[in-house]
Amino acid sequence: MPPPAEPDLAGTASPGQACQVFAADDIRVTQGANHGDGLTGPQEVCAGDVYALRRDARPLRLVLRQPRAGVQNVAEGSDIGMPGSPVRLEARYALMAPDGDRINLLILRIGSGAAGDERFALPLSPVGPRVDYTLLSVEPAPEDLQLADLMCLSFARGTMITLSDGSQRTIESLVPGTEVLTRDHGRQPVRWIGQTRLRAVGAFAPVVISAGTLGNAGDLIVSQHHRVFLYQRQRRAGVRTSELLVQARDLVDGEAVYLREEGFVDYFSLVFDRHEIIYAEGVPSESLLVNDATVNRLPAEIAADVKARFPGLSHSPHFGTEASREFLAEIGAQRLIGGRKG
Numbered sequence: 001m002p003p004p005a006e007p008d009l010a011g012t013a014s015p016g017q018a019c020q021v022f023a024a025d026d027i028r029v030t031q032g033a034n035h036g037d038g039l040t041g042p043q044e045v046c047a048g049d050v051y052a053l054r055r056d057a058r059p060l061r062l063v064l065r066q067p068r069a070g071v072q073n074v075a076e077g078s079d080i081g082m083p084g085s086p087v088r089l090e091a092r093y094a095l096m097a098p099d100g101d102r103i104n105l106l107i108l109r110i111g112s113g114a115a116g117d118e119r120f121a122l123p124l125s126p127v128g129p130r131v132d133y134t135l136l137s138v139e140p141a142p143e144d145l146q147l148a149d150l151m152c153l154s155f156a157r158g159t160m161i162t163l164s165d166g167s168q169r170t171i172e173s174l175v176p177g178t179e180v181l182t183r184d185h186g187r188q189p190v191r192w193i194g195q196t197r198l199r200a201v202g203a204f205a206p207v208v209i210s211a212g213t214l215g216n217a218g219d220l221i222v223s224q225h226h227r228v229f230l231y232q233r234q235r236r237a238g239v240r241t242s243e244l245l246v247q248a249r250d251l252v253d254g255e256a257v258y259l260r261e262e263g264f265v266d267y268f269s270l271v272f273d274r275h276e277i278i279y280a281e282g283v284p285s286e287s288l289l290v291n292d293a294t295v296n297r298l299p300a301e302i303a304a305d306v307k308a309r310f311p312g313l314s315h316s317p318h319f320g321t322e323a324s325r326e327f328l329a330e331i332g333a334q335r336l337i338g339g340r341k342g
Helices: 147-152 292-296 300-309 325-331 333-340
Strands: 018-023 027-031 050-053 060-063 087-096 102-110 118-123 133-140 160-162 168-170 179-182 186-189 192-199 207-209 220-222 227-231 243-247 257-259 264-271 277-280 283-286
Touching: 060 118, 160 179, 179 277, 220 283
Parallel strands: none
Antiparallel strands: 018 060, 018 118, 027 050, 050 133, 087 102, 087 133, 102 118, 160 168, 160 277, 179 186, 192 264, 207 220, 207 257, 227 243, 227 283, 277 283
């Protein structure tokens, strides 16, 4: 008897609903009107205040249940909150680092809504201890955003994905089981497809890599932290591989590569048995990274179900070197993409 067909998981919560947050009190004002205070609510903070993450601040693991009726709750195994406690998005803070980099924090409230609620900050970009971040603005939390949606920020609707036979199809037309061409492992079936719609502002605004910039026939539109794969013909000193994984936002030059802040954007992400390099608009790009450690942070019954469905789902990051902002600033990002235009 043939094995039962796997359920269609498109659009369901990603395997690995876990994220790292910081206690609001671990992010303190070092200069400004609220000097010495921890990160407070949107009514109390002051634009222009300078914040820094405490040196001994410890990231906390927040594990979430699959949302029901639009409500997100704390799951068993979380470092913070009680199982079942609701998680509410309170606001989004935009801050600026000393190098001009823009950092976004989502402010979370965990609890029943009473005075005993705890406040936490979820960085949407990496933050470092004892670095000064100046508060620029406070914005309402994105409407209807579930934290699990943050796992799904990858390719925009309409992105052409290369299949195993060399043909191309739009990402929204793929289904679990569709075989896609991968750089390292040939034809591989898609295991899971995530999808979310967000207002295209701030950290959720997509990066547009214009046609021809990386040899792409059409515009490649991805989320800001999505990484594309670039190959250096001449490996530079201090870089262990010729292959580089570069966040799309680090290629933004305002011309050939730019942020598009308008309307809404539909994002899709693909999960395979491994962390793969696939071809989007002909450009080598990463698939969604999910690792076994993330799955193990889920409630026991959900983790067991994910492992039973996907016994090979234990990703190691691709071997390419992660190109830091400092490295790109040193060599000039345009040196990586300049020869690929036209």
